[in-house]
Amino acid sequence: MSGHANGRVETLRATAASRQALGRLAMDTRGQGLVEFTAELARWVAESGIQDGLLTVFCRHTSASLTIQENADPDVRTDLMAALDRLAPRTALYVHDLEGPDDMPAHIRTMLTGVSLAIPVVGGQLALGTWQGVYLVEHRDRPHRREVVLHIIGE
Amino acid sequence: MSGHANGRVETLRATAASRQALGRLAMDTRGQGLVEFTAELARWVAESGIQDGLLTVFCRHTSASLTIQENADPDVRTDLMAALDRLAPRTALYVHDLEGPDDMPAHIRTMLTGVSLAIPVVGGQLALGTWQGVYLVEHRDRPHRREVVLHIIGE
Amino acid sequence: MSGHANGRVETLRATAASRQALGRLAMDTRGQGLVEFTAELARWVAESGIQDGLLTVFCRHTSASLTIQENADPDVRTDLMAALDRLAPRTALYVHDLEGPDDMPAHIRTMLTGVSLAIPVVGGQLALGTWQGVYLVEHRDRPHRREVVLHIIGE
Numbered sequence: 015m016s017g018h019a020n021g022r023v024e025t026l027r028a029t030a031a032s033r034q035a036l037g038r039l040a041m042d043t044r045g046q047g048l049v050e051f052t053a054e055l056a057r058w059v060a061e062s063g064i065q066d067g068l069l070t071v072f073c074r075h076t077s078a079s080l081t082i083q084e085n086a087d088p089d090v091r092t093d094l095m096a097a098l099d100r101l102a103p104r105t106a107l108y109v110h111d112l113e114g115p116d117d118m119p120a121h122i123r124t125m126l127t128g129v130s131l132a133i134p135v136v137g138g139q140l141a142l143g144t145w146q147g148v149y150l151v152e153h154r155d156r157p158h159r160r161e162v163v164l165h166i167i168g169e
Numbered sequence: 170m171s172g173h174a175n176g177r178v179e180t181l182r183a184t185a186a187s188r189q190a191l192g193r194l195a196m197d198t199r200g201q202g203l204v205e206f207t208a209e210l211a212r213w214v215a216e217s218g219i220q221d222g223l224l225t226v227f228c229r230h231t232s233a234s235l236t237i238q239e240n241a242d243p244d245v246r247t248d249l250m251a252a253l254d255r256l257a258p259r260t261a262l263y264v265h266d267l268e269g270p271d272d273m274p275a276h277i278r279t280m281l282t283g284v285s286l287a288i289p290v291v292g293g294q295l296a297l298g299t300w301q302g303v304y305l306v307e308h309r310d311r312p313h314r315r316e317v318v319l320h321i322i323g324e
Numbered sequence: 325m326s327g328h329a330n331g332r333v334e335t336l337r338a339t340a341a342s343r344q345a346l347g348r349l350a351m352d353t354r355g356q357g358l359v360e361f362t363a364e365l366a367r368w369v370a371e372s373g374i375q376d377g378l379l380t381v382f383c384r385h386t387s388a389s390l391t392i393q394e395n396a397d398p399d400v401r402t403d404l405m406a407a408l409d410r411l412a413p414r415t416a417l418y419v420h421d422l423e424g425p426d427d428m429p430a431h432i433r434t435m436l437t438g439v440s441l442a443i444p445v446v447g448g449q450l451a452l453g454t455w456q457g458v459y460l461v462e463h464r465d466r467p468h469r470r471e472v473v474l475h476i477i478g479e
Binding site: 121 | 291
């Protein structure tokens with residue numbers, strides 16, 4: 015094992031939890047790449063009036079996914095897409111190839127990165143770290159309209 | 170960046186949230202492969218009587234995991250298993266090899282695909298996209314009995 | 325498809341859900357490796373007094389992540405780190421390389437393993453399987469102070 019947890023969990027809040035909201039966000043992608051939507055999430059959390067709770071983000075696709083990544087240097091996003099291309103190359107042989115050479119790699123990349131995320135909300139703010147941004151990852155070559163569904167619960 | 174979010178989140182519902190349920194589903198696997206259980210989830214959501222909220226699925230194993238994938242063409246599932254075999258090959262050298270050549274690859278594949286998923290519930294329905302199905306992924310060669318625990322909260 | 329779901333979901337509990345808590349845990353890592361914090365989570369769940377509900381764990385970093393893995397044989401953790409090193413090698417060519425050869429691989433490994441996890445709570449206990457432990461994965465070479473934010477909701 016490498017490192018250790020420091021003692022115990024500090025409780026930040028203990029409150030009632032009586033409210034929730036569901037939302038929907040559409041995004042137009044321009045082919046493979048990452049689309050940030052952190053600001054849209056933060057704005058909706060503020061509009062919901064929920065101060066403390068949990069936000070869940072769900073992507074309704076099998077060839078687009080979600081990730082939380084560094085939002086400072088755009089080169090990071092270039093390298094992330096290149097890494098996914100190495101992990102699920104379009105040049106591999108696939109049984110399922112009727113929908114084009116980018117389709118099956120898109121399914122594999124979606125499986126590796128995932129379609130649901132949960133972020134705590136503390137004092138009306140998403141509890142993201144300094145460098146964390148929330149991204150939809152488009153894995154297909156052509157532009158698509160993508161949809162995420164949001165759920166927030168708390169008080 | 171590739172693409173952009175379209176304006177703002179549309180609120181679908183804002184309601185009370187006062188109820189929850191916990192459930193358990195057992196599955197018998199027949200060796201490596203994907204087992205769909207979307208219908209079982211949908212039925213339990215309906216039985217819970219919760220119209221709006223959040224469903225969480227949790228897999229209680231370190232050599233079986235969860236994924237949401239295309240439920241149309243079975244060839245996709247064949248290619249997904251082949252991709253996991255390339256990413257965590259059983260022919261690699263592992264320190265931990267006492268439980269057989271399929272054991273350590275199973276742990277790695279579980280780490281890459283994950284053991285928890287959250288899906289919003291809107292109007293009594295899982296907010297899955299048209300082609301999305303929920304699957305348990307068995308990573309061991311031999312049949313196993315696997316167990317997932319479910320949580321639903323909302324109103 | 326390989327295997328089948330056995331009939332239907334068994335409901336374990338159906339209760340009110342009126343309370344939540346938010347918490348914070350800091351961890352000092354000693355360079356690349358897995359840091360277990362299952363016991364800290366279990367203790368906080370007990371302190372919260374919530375018997376039935378859902379615990380969410382969120383990691384506030386882009387070069388450290390979360391995984392649920394076997395907590396018995398430490399060799400498993402050695403092999404997991406070696407697998408991540410093969411999947412996102414530090415010897416690959418990256419555009420983003422100003423922060424050292426371990427930085428971009430750390431972002432890729434974080435993307436593949438994820439930063440949020442949800443675990444149901446049943447009868448005051450985390451619904452983990454027998455061999456499951458909860459780990460922070462440090463992907464950088466040097467020691468770091470890492471922070472996870474926790475949310476629990478239920479009754």
